[in-house]
Amino acid sequence: MNCPICNKNMNIVRKDASYNRxxxxxxxxxxxxxxxxxxxxxxxxxxxxxxxxxxIQPAS
Structure with a gap:
């Protein structure tokens, strides 16, 4: 992804998961x-x- 200000390549700092309650x-x-x-x-x-x-468990 390029920076919207200087148009240089942006580095990924973190990747994780988030949750919306x-x-x-x-x-x-x-x-x-x-x-x-x-x-x-x-x-x-x-x-x-x-x-x-x-x-479904079979009947025994």
Whole structure:
């Protein structure tokens, strides 16, 4: 990603997951930083959750 101020390449500082309690959702969060002009950008992309299917145990 390029810096919106100086148009130089921004380095990834951190990648982690975040969680929104108000609507149960998990996000992939990436934090970018431009060391020349000290600009920070945080991007959070929703993670699509897969449904866990019920496993039916056979009767014994």
């Amino acid at each position: 108000s609507k149960p959702a998990t996000y992939d969060r990436t934090l970018f930083r431009c060391s020349d002009c000290d600009t920070w950008i945080k991007i959070e992309v929703p993670v699509k959750q897969m449904r866990a299917e019920k496993v």
